[in-house]
Amino acid sequence: EAQVTQNPRYLITVTGKKLTVTCSQNMNHEYMSWYRQDPGLGLRQIYYSMNVEVTDKGDVPEGYKVSRKEKRNFPLILESPSPNQTSLYFCASSFRGQRAEAFFGQGTRLTVV
């Protein structure tokens, strides 16, 4: 089954404790991205990757890191989480180009206390 898998689904952590949210897709998509969803703000892009070893900042990259060592995986790293990073996070993947319909993971609800 074609899917984007995120882990964990829920995470409560404390300020400053490094964490990683994993994302994996099995559709051989070149393009992967991370979004955060906050009430009334829709989905805002954090980082994206056009292909292996190619990453770039989205609209709200501060406080986040990513890596793309393999085509299927695109982890999101919070080196020193803060309470304003409490949010619902989505990973998405798609083929590159015009018909780049994105497939989303189920989301990771992160709470930083």
Add this chain to the structure above:
Amino acid sequence: GQQLNQSPQSMFIQEGEDVSMNCTSSSIFNTWLWYKQDPGEGPVLLIALYKAGELTSNGRLTAQFGITRKDSFLNISASIPSDVGIYFCAGQVNNDMRFGAGTRLTVKP
């Protein structure tokens, strides 16, 4: 970055009624997409539109890509309780995708 203006923010309708929502932008997009998000899940693609003026249906859903390439609308006919959720529009240029803030739809049986 440019976000899209999606309206209405929320809708409360009776089962069987038709629904209409739209998205506008000051920027031109090459692709318009409509997603639905159920509680606790990620957005799922409903309809994708690739040409200005294109009108596409998917069951009870119909969406159009505006002629100016700066807007799109989604209609749902004869709503049913499982239509409940948040509907997002998205405009795309190459792989740069922008989302609206969403329309939260509630359907009363």
